[in-house]
Structure formats: structure tokens, C-alpha cells
Amino acid sequence: MNLNQQLLAIHLTQGIGIATESRLIEAMNSNLLPSIYPWPLDLLLQITHRVYHDRIRATYTTALQRASNFKGNYITYSDDSYPQRLREIFEPPLVLFYEGQLAALNLPSLSVVGTRSATVYGLNSLRHLLPPVIQSSIAIVSGLAQGIDVMAHQITFANNGVPIAVIGTGTDVAYPRRNTSLQKQIIQQGLVVSEYGPGVGPHRSHFPARNRIIAGLSSATLVVEAKIKSGSLITANAALQNNREVLSIPGSIFSEESQGTNELLSLGAKLITKSQDIIESVQILDTI
Numbered sequence: 001m002n003l004n005q006q007l008l009a010i011h012l013t014q015g016i017g018i019a020t021e022s023r024l025i026e027a028m029n030s031n032l033l034p035s036i037y038p039w040p041l042d043l044l045l046q047i048t049h050r051v052y053h054d055r056i057r058a059t060y061t062t063a064l065q066r067a068s069n070f071k072g073n074y075i076t077y078s079d080d081s082y083p084q085r086l087r088e089i090f091e092p093p094l095v096l097f098y099e100g101q102l103a104a105l106n107l108p109s110l111s112v113v114g115t116r117s118a119t120v121y122g123l124n125s126l127r128h129l130l131p132p133v134i135q136s137s138i139a140i141v142s143g144l145a146q147g148i149d150v151m152a153h154q155i156t157f158a159n160n161g162v163p164i165a166v167i168g169t170g171t172d173v174a175y176p177r178r179n180t181s182l183q184k185q186i187i188q189q190g191l192v193v194s195e196y197g198p199g200v201g202p203h204r205s206h207f208p209a210r211n212r213i214i215a216g217l218s219s220a221t222l223v224v225e226a227k228i229k230s231g232s233l234i235t236a237n238a239a240l241q242n243n244r245e246v247l248s249i250p251g252s253i254f255s256e257e258s259q260g261t262n263e264l265l266s267l268g269a270k271l272i273t274k275s276q277d278i279i280e281s282v283q284i285l286d287t288i
Contacts, residue, residue: 001037001068007076009038009067011095012197014059015052016044018209021094023047025077038064072171072198073098081105089216089242093195096213099171100191104162108286109139110278111214111239113232114148114224115257122225122257125249126151129222132275134161138282139190141166141217143210144179148224148232153182156190163190166214168206170194175202208234215239220281222247222272226260233260236269245281247272 001009010016010024024047027033034043041060045053074097075082083105086092110133114122130152134140139162142149156163163186167175171187171194174180186192195213196206211231215221215238223246226232236246248269251258265271272278 001064003035003037003078004074004076005067005070006037006039007078008070008074008095009060009063010044012059012063012066013044013056014063015055016048018091018093020048022091025092025094028078073102075102083217085219086213086216089212089238091212092216093213096193096195097171097197098191098193100187100189101162102191104139104164104191105217107137107139107162108282109141109164109218110282111141111218111221111235112148112152112224113142113211113214113221113226113235115226115230115232116145116147116149117257118147118151118225119255119257121251121255122148122249123151126155126224129249129272129275129278130155131159133278133282134159136279136283138279139164141214143167143207143214144183144186144192145207145231146176146179150179150182153186157185164217165190165192166210166217167192167194168196168210169202170196170198170200172198173201207231211235212238215244216242218244218282219286220245220247220278222249222278223261223264223269224249225251225255225257226264227256228259228263230260233264236264245270247278247281249273 140156141164142152144165153163165186169175174183211234221239246269248261248264
């Protein structure tokens with residue numbers, strides 16, 4: 001067993017979540033973990049709350065076996081190919097499963113998020129703003145959700161760009177199911193990544209967690225339309241938390257779908273009316 005397989009086994013062990021994985025990453029960065037694998041069960045019990053100990057004891061051995069025999073595509077925090085931008089965020093993912101072109105993570109990228117119930121104004125704003133960004137060799141990161149996410153991916157295809165989808169299921173599961181064909185297209189032309197292993201279905205907790213990865217993969221996040229309480233604002237807050245720029249398209253004061261974006265502008269987000277404003281933000285931040 002090697003370090004990557006060990007980290008995958010930990011990720012597959014029930015009772016170990018994002019917080020525990022973050023503590024492991026801190027210990028790895030400080031060279032505090034043994035270099036002989038597999039790590040003993042006692043080590044995991046020392047860094048986890050005892051309420052989870054029974055689940056860890058019951059699943060760790062099986063997780064080690066699954067990791068040793070795993071044939072799918074994945075990278076871990078210890079890989080050289082793990083994106084530097086993601087290393088810098090709060091609670092970086094320990095493991096990322098993927099399908100497609102991993103090299104897409106090396107491109108400058110813009111994260112695009114917004115409401116699932118996009119208006120004509122929001123969709124037209126994307127059609128107007130995104131093509132010059134994509135033609136500047138900037139990859140587009142989004143979440144493959146209905147509305148703004150799907151439109152961002154489709155515009156990326158139409159302009160021969162590189163789409164990156166961060167999803168809240170296993171990479172072999174499409175959610176919603178109507179996105180099956182689009183997800184396959186993204187795998188062929190770009191990259192689909194997930195913190196969740198093969199066969200894992202959707203769960204309401206997965207989507208707020210994946211938002212930190214959407215924000216973390218890019219130097220800037222564009223919010224197109226969002227209600228005051230929405231997942232898009234969770235992504236925007238994750239971007240701000242990690243010192244990434246938040247860009248916002250202004251909207252009508254009469255539209256519920258623009259209340260969140262207008263609120264972001266009042267709090268200091270960069271107002272976007274031209275493609276060049278986006279390109280400058282991504283290019284400037286990717287050279288820092």
C-alpha cells in the first residue's frame with residue numbers, strides 16, 4: 001500500500017468527514033504521520049470524536065481493501081497533480097475522483113454560479129459575457145445544476161472551451177438524470193470532479209460541501225443570479241473566505257433572482273458589465 005491508497009482508504013471509511021481529513025492534512029504538512037502503511041486503527045481513533053469510533057472500527061479494514069483494489073481515477077492531497085489553488089483553501093478535499101482531462105486543472109479558470117431558476121436576463125447575460133472569456137483560454141468551472149450552471153457549460157461547449165464540472169455525486173452518477181448526456185460531453189471535452197466515490201448518489205449535504213471546491217478551483221467566482229438565501233451565495237462566501245475575488249452581475253431591483261447579486265455588490269463584489277472585466281480579474285489573480 002502507498003500513501004495515495006492510504007488516503008483513499010481514510011476517505012472511504014465511514015465516520016471520517018471533512019473536518020477530520022483537514023486535521024490529517026495539517027499533520028501531513030507538518031510531517032507528523034508515519035511513512036509505513038497502512039496506518040493503525042488507533043491513529044484514526046486519536047484524531048476523531050469517540051461518537052464515530054464504532055463506525056470507524058466497523059469499516060476501516062474494508063476501506064483499506066477497497067482502496068488497495070480501486071481501479072478508478074482519483075488524486076489525493078499528496079499528488080503533484082493536485083491543484084495548487086485548491087491546496088490554499090480552508091478544508092481542502094483529501095481526495096478527488098475524476099473523469100476526463102485532469103490537465104484542465106492547470107488552466108486559468110473562472111467559476112460561474114447562479115440560480116437554478118434563471119431568468120431570460122440571466123441567461124442572456126451569460127451568452128453576452130462568457131464567449132470572450134472562454135476564447136481567452138480560461139476554463140469554466142460550475143456545478144452542473146439546472147439553470148445558470150448548465151447554461152455556463154453549454155456556452156463553453158459552443159465556444160470550444162474547457163468545461164470543468166464539480167458535482168455532488170459520484171462521477172458515474174448524473175444528477176439530475178436529465179444531465180446524463182451533458183455530463184458525458186464534459187468528460188469528453190473537459191473534466192468532471194467529485195469528492196464522492198463511484199456509485200454515491202445525491203444528498204442535500206453534498207452540495208454546500210462541493211461549493212467550496214467550485215470556489216477553490218478558480219481565482220475568481222462570477223455570480224450571475226442568486227436569491228438572498230441560496231447555494232450561490234455559499235459559493236461566493238467560500239471564495240471570499242479563501243481570498244478569491246467575487247464578481248457579480250447587477251440585476252433588477254424588482255427581481256427576486258437578483259437580490260443576492262445586488263447584495264454582493266453592496267458588500268464590495270466587483271461589478272461586471274463587460275467580458276474584459278472578468279478576463280482581467282482571472283488573469284491578474286492567476287499571476288499572483
